[in-house]
Amino acid sequence: MPQPDKVTGRSARSLNIELLRILAMLLVVYCHMIIHVDFTNGASRIVLPMYPGWKSAISFAIVQYGQVGVSIFFMISGYFLVKKQFSWRRIFSTWFQMFLYAVLCLVIAIVAKQFRPLPFGTNELLSGSQTLDTVLWSLCPFLYNSYWFIDAYILMLLLSPFINTVYAHMSQKQILALIALLxxxxTWPLFFSRANHWNNVVYAVLGYIIGAYIQTYRNSLRAISNGVLAICTVLCTALMLGFNHFVLSESYWAQRLTWTAQIHQGLQILPIFIAFCFFVAACRLPQIRLPHIWSTFLLHVSAGTFGVYLLHENTFGFRFIWGVVASWLPNISSKTGFVLTYIVTGLLIFAVLDIIAMLIDRLLTHPLRRFIISKTAVNR
Structure with missing residues (x-):
């Protein structure tokens, strides 16, 4: 998720892709909200409970649509970086932003704990023997896998020059064969969980290569009609719902195949297919043209999406944010009321966190990063 120093430097980039980036983070926010907020009882929780029936199947489909958002971010990276030179600054910028947010949340939590009890089990993170792990989690976020998505993203960046070199010497058929293999x-986790070579790095690399393919062969992809993209998205969503309903039924075969352990991520390839459809659709739509003030605003919002993730997936942040959201929820008695409340709440959370992220980046992240880079350059 490259974060250029200046928003004006992104003016040449497609607003369609920036809107896609915003949509991707909204999907991630909605995913985490359905996991951590119990709208029925107005309470927060750590995990999404498993119940038989379509209602629970839909909830887990929303969770899996969060993977659609993550896949889009990986694809955007491949789309823009496949023809670019390797940059240590890009890796440092990504790591430094993650580190700064983690430390900032830790400091705020420690200070706040001195004045009042923290919500949603946060006090335990700073009590007894757990304190050391919490501090290490914040000071060494990359080594501790504090943010799995950012860890995978940084590893993908480290691998990108090798991927780009190999990619440049592959034919279209070879690239498609590699994508099919990955x-x-x-799908291997579905085979009795006996052989599982799928992990976050493979996931990131696959998304990167698909994004690179869209960049390289975007003209030929125009042959895929919008109707085909829509049908593919609907079919993949229907398969996700069917899979979830079957797994949640707790039938003999669902347990025998050990698919209950896969309910959170579901059929991993389906969110990737949906992300591909979204990406191709965004690329083929007419380019959005907005007045300068609105395009600048959109680019600022897009630039803050990384911070939105770092805030609401922080070990303190998610407990505080979802705890507050759950306590403020109104009583919901109808399905329509639930849907409207869910949609509006997610938009509000995204908007508030994006504003906070933009302020943190403008006041702390970017100035400190530029200072460190300049000092490093001078020392050299």
Whole structure:
């Protein structure tokens, strides 16, 4: 998820892709909200409970649509970086932003704990023997896998020059064969969980290569009609719902195949297919043209999406944010009321966190990063 120093430097980039980036983070926010907020009882929780029936199947489909958002971010990276030179600054910028947010949340939590009890089990993170792990989690976020998505993203960046070199010497058929192979690896967890070579790095690399393919062969992809993209999205969503309903039924075969352990991520390849459809649709739509003030605003919002993730997936942040959201929820008695409340709440959370992220980046992240880079350059 490259974060250029200046928003004006992104003016040449497609607003369609920036809107896609915003949509991707909204999907991630909605995913985490359905996991951590119990709208029925107005309470927060750590995990989404498993119940038989379509209602629970839909809830887990929303969770899996969060993976659609993550896949889009990986694809955007491949789309823009496949023809670019390797940059240590890009890796440092990504790591430094993650580190700064983690430390900032830790400091705020420690200070706040001195004045009042923290919500949603946060006090335990700073009590007794757990304190050391919490501090290490914040000071060494990359080594501790504090943010799995950012860890995978940084490793993908480290691998990108090798991927780009190999990619440049492959034919279209070879690239498609590699994508198909990696997609097949994504199905292995379904085979009795005996052979599982799918992990976050493979996931990131696959998304990167698909994004690179869209960049390289975007003209030929125009042959895929919008109707085909829509049908593919609907079919993949229907398969996700069917899979979830079957797994949640707790039938003999669902347990025998050990698919209950896969309910959170579901059929991993389906969110990737949906992300591909979204991406191709965004690329083929007419380019959005907005007045300068609105395009600048949109680019600022897009630039804050990384911070939105770092805030609401922080070990303190998610407990505080979802705890507050759950306590403020109104009593919901109808399905329509639930849907409207869910949609509006997610938009509000995204908007508030994006504003906070933009302020943190403008006041702390970017100035400190530029200072460190300049000092490093001078020392050299």
């Amino acid at each position: 997609m097949f690896i994504g």
